[in-house]
Amino acid sequence: EVQLVESGGGLVQSGGSLRLSCAASGFTLSDYWMSWVRQAPGKGLEWVANIKQDGSERYYVDSVKGRLTISRDNARNLVYLQMNSLRAEDTAVYHCVRAWQFDLWGRGTLVTVSS
Amino acid sequence: QSVLTQPPSASGTPGQRVTISCSGSSSNIGSITVNWYQHVPGTAPKLLINDDNRRPSGVPDRFSGSRSGTSASLAISALQSEDEADYYCAAWHDSLNGYVFGTGTKVTV
Numbered sequence: 306e307v308q309l310v311e312s313g314g315g316l317v318q319s320g321g322s323l324r325l326s327c328a329a330s331g332f333t334l335s336d337y338w339m340s341w342v343r344q345a346p347g348k349g350l351e352w353v354a355n356i357k358q359d360g361s362e363r364y365y366v367d368s369v370k371g372r373l374t375i376s377r378d379n380a381r382n383l384v385y386l387q388m389n390s391l392r393a394e395d396t397a398v399y400h401c402v403r404a405w406q407f408d409l410w411g412r413g414t415l416v417t418v419s420s
Numbered sequence: 421q422s423v424l425t426q427p428p429s430a431s432g433t434p435g436q437r438v439t440i441s442c443s444g445s446s447s448n449i450g451s452i453t454v455n456w457y458q459h460v461p462g463t464a465p466k467l468l469i470n471d472d473n474r475r476p477s478g479v480p481d482r483f484s485g486s487r488s489g490t491s492a493s494l495a496i497s498a499l500q501s502e503d504e505a506d507y508y509c510a511a512w513h514d515s516l517n518g519y520v521f522g523t524g525t526k527v528t529v
């Protein structure tokens with residue numbers, strides 16, 4: 306089955322760190338750009354970061370630059386989001402997304418940052 | 421703050437036609453195709469329309485999309501109860517090297 310499954314979310318204090326993982330299955334991960342998209346409580350969808358197939362290019366929304374880092378391990382079919390210096394405004398459900406047309410989404414993992 | 425503006429809500433009775441607008445600028449909708457997503461809270465968002473008006477396999481033909489100038493729209497031709505969800509337009513934004521989503525429209529049936 307073609308799917309993305311996120312894990313690693315949880316409750317963390319402001320200034321803390323967390324690493325999210327995304328397990329891809331049913332397709333060749335190395336063929337696709339991948340992204341993370343988040344949705345804060347009561348808010349809309351917000352693109353967070355992109356990574357190229359071989360990891361050589363990465364792009365971020367301004368609000369997370371220098372704090373969140375996207376990476377990937379194609380051999381293990383995994384995409385990561387390392388989250389440092391977390392803030393209350395980072396509280397959201399984080400979705401892993403296949404970035405060709407953003408055509409495949411995971412259900413997401415909830416990150417809650419307490420102040 | 422999103423650069424793509426949608427109405428916050430839309431509603432209709434079963435069988436009615438509902439249209440959702442998405443307003444952007446020359447740097448996004450005006451120069452690149454638009455996708456639409458359906459999101460039932462608690463589930464994975466679903467690609468509904470890509471490249472302005474193409475339906476991925478499995479999407480009912482009552483969903484259609486269009487784009488003109490710096491605006492795009494999604495139409496649901498015969499509303500059904502299972503269409504109750506949040507709908508988002510989205511487009512690639514070259515200067516961000518990222519994706520921008522619309523503000524979202526909650527459809528109530």
